Amino acid sequence: xxxxxxxxxxxxxxxxxxxxxxxxxxxxxxxxxxxxxxxxxxxxxxxxxxxxxxxxxxxxxxxxxxxxxxxxxxxxxxxxxxxxxxxxxxxxxxxxxxxxxxxxxxxxxxxx
Amino acid sequence: xxxxxxxxxxxxxxxxxxxxxxxxxxxxxxxxxxxxxxxxxxxxxxxxxxxxxxxxxxxxxxxxxxxxxxxxxxxxxxxxxxxxxxxxxxxxxxxxxxxxxxxxxxxxxxxxxx
Numbered sequence: 001x002x003x004x005x006x007x008x009x010x011x012x013x014x015x016x017x018x019x020x021x022x023x024x025x026x027x028x029x030x031x032x033x034x035x036x037x038x039x040x041x042x043x044x045x046x047x048x049x050x051x052x053x054x055x056x057x058x059x060x061x062x063x064x065x066x067x068x069x070x071x072x073x074x075x076x077x078x079x080x081x082x083x084x085x086x087x088x089x090x091x092x093x094x095x096x097x098x099x100x101x102x103x104x105x106x107x108x109x110x111x112x
Numbered sequence: 113x114x115x116x117x118x119x120x121x122x123x124x125x126x127x128x129x130x131x132x133x134x135x136x137x138x139x140x141x142x143x144x145x146x147x148x149x150x151x152x153x154x155x156x157x158x159x160x161x162x163x164x165x166x167x168x169x170x171x172x173x174x175x176x177x178x179x180x181x182x183x184x185x186x187x188x189x190x191x192x193x194x195x196x197x198x199x200x201x202x203x204x205x206x207x208x209x210x211x212x213x214x215x216x217x218x219x220x221x222x223x224x225x226x
Binding site: 015 | 116147154
C-alpha cells in the first residue's frame with residue numbers, strides 16, 4: 001500500500017528565508033504525488049501535483065516540488081517565505097485507481 | 113464554477129445524538145470522499161463514493177455511514193455521537209475514480225460534541 005512520510009511536524013523560518021518541507025513516499029508503482037495547503041479553519045487547497053510528466057513541478061504562490069525517484073522524495077520548496085505562507089502543508093500520494101493517502105502534515109511558522 | 117460545498121459549516125451536538133453532514137461536489141465530479149480531521153490526528157480517511165456506490169471505507173466504526181445520491185451529492189451520518197467525534201469533517205470530490213488531478217476540497221463542517 002502506498003504511504004507518505006512528512007519529516008517534521010513543525011518548521012520555522014524567517015520571512016524571506018528558503019522554505020523546505022520534506023515528503024518521502026512509498027509506492028509499488030509510479031505514484032501521483034500532491035501537496036496541499038490548509039489555512040486555519042479552512043479546507044485543503046491544491047498547491048501542485050506530479051503526474052509523471054516533468055519532475056520539477058511548479059505550483060501556486062511560488063511553490064515548487066521535485067520528484068526524485070531514486071530518493072523516493074517529493075520535497076516542497078519556496079525560495080523566499082512570506083508571512084502569508086504560514087499554514088499547514090500536507091503531502092499526499094495516489095496510485096491511480098486508489099484514494100489519496102495523506103501525510104500527517106507540517107505546520108509552517110514564519111517569523112518577521 | 114462553484115466549488116465543493118458543505119453544510120452546515122458549524123454544528124454543536126450532544127453526546128449520543130445523531131448528525132448528518134452534507135456535501136455537493138463540483139459539477140461533473142462523480143467521486144466524493146469524506147475525511148475526518150481531529151485535533152492532532154491529521155486527515156483520516158472515512159468513506160469514498162463513486163457513481164452511487166461505496167468504494168472504500170476507512171477504519172471507523174459502523175456508526176459512521178453515508179450515501180451518495182443520483183446527483184452525486186453525498187451525506188455523512190454519524191450515530192451515537194461520542195466526544196472524540198469532535199472534528200473538522202472534510203468532503204472532497206474528483207472527476208472520476210483514480211483521477212490524477214487530485215481532489216478538490218470543501219471548507220469543511222466543524223462538529224463539536226459536548
